[in-house]
Amino acid sequence: MSYNLSGYSAIWTAFFVQINVQDYQILRFSNFYKPYTIAGQSYASLGSLMSVGDTVSELRLSDQELTITLSGILSSNINSVLSYKMKGSPVMVRRGLFNANTGVAIVEPIGKFIGLVNNFSLNEEYNVVDKNSSVSVVLTCASIVGLLQTKVAGRRTNPTDEKLYYPNDLSMDRVPNLSSANFNFGAPT
Amino acid sequence: MSWFDDLVDTGKSLIGGAVDFFTGNSLGSNIAKTALLGLTVNRVNNSIQKNNTPTPNTAPAVDPGVRLQSDANTQNKIPVLYGNATMGGIQTDAVLTDDQTTMYFVYTFAEKTGTLLSTSAASTYVFNDVFFNDNRVIFQNDGITAAYMIDREGNQDVSIANLVQIYCYAGSSTSPQVPEYYTNASLSPAYSIMPGWTSAHTMDNLLFAIVKMTYNKDKNVNRVPTLKFSITNSMSLPGDCIYDYMTNARYGCDIPATDILTV
Numbered sequence: 001m002s003y004n005l006s007g008y009s010a011i012w013t014a015f016f017v018q019i020n021v022q023d024y025q026i027l028r029f030s031n032f033y034k035p036y037t038i039a040g041q042s043y044a045s046l047g048s049l050m051s052v053g054d055t056v057s058e059l060r061l062s063d064q065e066l067t068i069t070l071s072g073i074l075s076s077n078i079n080s081v082l083s084y085k086m087k088g089s090p091v092m093v094r095r096g097l098f099n100a101n102t103g104v105a106i107v108e109p110i111g112k113f114i115g116l117v118n119n120f121s122l123n124e125e126y127n128v129v130d131k132n133s134s135v136s137v138v139l140t141c142a143s144i145v146g147l148l149q150t151k152v153a154g155r156r157t158n159p160t161d162e163k164l165y166y167p168n169d170l171s172m173d174r175v176p177n178l179s180s181a182n183f184n185f186g187a188p189t
Numbered sequence: 190m191s192w193f194d195d196l197v198d199t200g201k202s203l204i205g206g207a208v209d210f211f212t213g214n215s216l217g218s219n220i221a222k223t224a225l226l227g228l229t230v231n232r233v234n235n236s237i238q239k240n241n242t243p244t245p246n247t248a249p250a251v252d253p254g255v256r257l258q259s260d261a262n263t264q265n266k267i268p269v270l271y272g273n274a275t276m277g278g279i280q281t282d283a284v285l286t287d288d289q290t291t292m293y294f295v296y297t298f299a300e301k302t303g304t305l306l307s308t309s310a311a312s313t314y315v316f317n318d319v320f321f322n323d324n325r326v327i328f329q330n331d332g333i334t335a336a337y338m339i340d341r342e343g344n345q346d347v348s349i350a351n352l353v354q355i356y357c358y359a360g361s362s363t364s365p366q367v368p369e370y371y372t373n374a375s376l377s378p379a380y381s382i383m384p385g386w387t388s389a390h391t392m393d394n395l396l397f398a399i400v401k402m403t404y405n406k407d408k409n410v411n412r413v414p415t416l417k418f419s420i421t422n423s424m425s426l427p428g429d430c431i432y433d434y435m436t437n438a439r440y441g442c443d444i445p446a447t448d449i450l451t452v
Binding site: 114144148151153154155156157158165166168169170171172174175176178179180181182183184185186187188189 | 251252253254255256257258259261262263264265266267269279280281282283285287288289290292295297300362386387389390391392393395404406411437438439440441442443444448
């Protein structure tokens with residue numbers, strides 16, 4: 001889909017991030033200047049405290065990673081960051097285009113990236129004057145395409161694989177012993 | 190002189206002539222003497238050999254059987270079958286009976302697929318044909334016991350009749366079925382066929398077959414055969430197959446169905 005932006009003297013682009021933190025709740029925030037509602041869900045405005053790393057627009061699906069940086073977090077809140085299971089949390093990033101003069105959406109936010117939080121890191125910035133510090137959280141997100149490329153599924157003919165799906169099934173239990181077994185078929189007893 | 194005296198005189202003259210021939214020194218008599226000597230030596234030699242030949246053992250030779258090796262392997266991957274395919278199967282069990290005359294093999298073919306998106310019906314399977322050493326097997330009325338084979342030229346071979354039985358299962362040990370065009374209302378679960386199996390041998394969501402072979406050297410039923418099974422899955426439409434593979438957690442991508450727009 002293409003949009004004619006030639007009539008606008010300036011545009012804003014904003015990213016809207018949704019993270020479903022396991023055993024916690026769904027976090028929604030954006031780098032837009034004000035709270036914004038998409039599909040009935042409100043996205044908190046972090047403004048410049050949130051940034052999304054460079055992405056490459058490709059026609060084909062690719063396994064590129066994405067980084068989301070949240071800065072300005074007080075060091076007292078770090079414990080809560082570490083307490084939740086950020087790794088493995090599903091991430092969805094939408095991108096919208098806005099008129100820079102009016103703040104009205106030119107293009108409603110649409111899907112940009114779907115994946116999982118693959119890793120995260122904490123960077124502390126200490127202010128010697130105020131004697132306090134703030135922390136940046138950098139979330140590294142793996143694309144769902146990349147995850148599918150490394151995903152291993154299916155069964156092999158061994159008891160370990162079989163019991164992974166069907167713990168009580170004994171059908172494959174003899175395969176390891178059979179792999180080098182000989183039978184004297186028709187030999188006199 | 191009677192006719193009898195004439196006959197005696199003629200005999201004397203013939204014998205006398207023959208004696209004169211052999212006692213003579215002509216070229217012909219020498220060749221004849223050499224040939225006669227050779228014949229005599231040959232007869233004597235044969236007579237000696239005949240006397241020295243041991244008496245043949247009249248007991249039949251004991252068949253030592255055949256040493257078979259299982260090709261089961263823990264690294265074999267169970268494939269997924271959509272539509273129709275002819276496949277050999279992966280050996281996952283083998284048992285030789287105590288009298289060593291009957292072998293049972295379990296061949297696993299494929300994962301059982303899920304529900305069709307288009308009809309919401311479960312996948313169903315048909316065993317179209319079974320090929321034994323590249324020959325199509327024709328079963329007896331029970332759909333299990335082999336009656337004969339047909340090769341590519343249409344020739345019939347009855348050598349496997351009553352010696353090979355093939356039990357097909359589509360989904361689990363308790364899902365027996367017979368090949369296409371056969372009916373049998375009294376099929377048994379796999380654990381009733383396979384020696385040593387119990388109801389805990391469930392073979393969940395697997396297509397497989399048990400092959401029972403009775404040893405017969407004269408009819409060449411003494412080797413692990415090359416078996417091929419032609420199987421059709423009711424899941425064959427591209428949309429059904431892609432959706433199944435994308436969403437299945439066991440052998441597919443395990444993508445949540447809510448993430449897939451199916452309209």
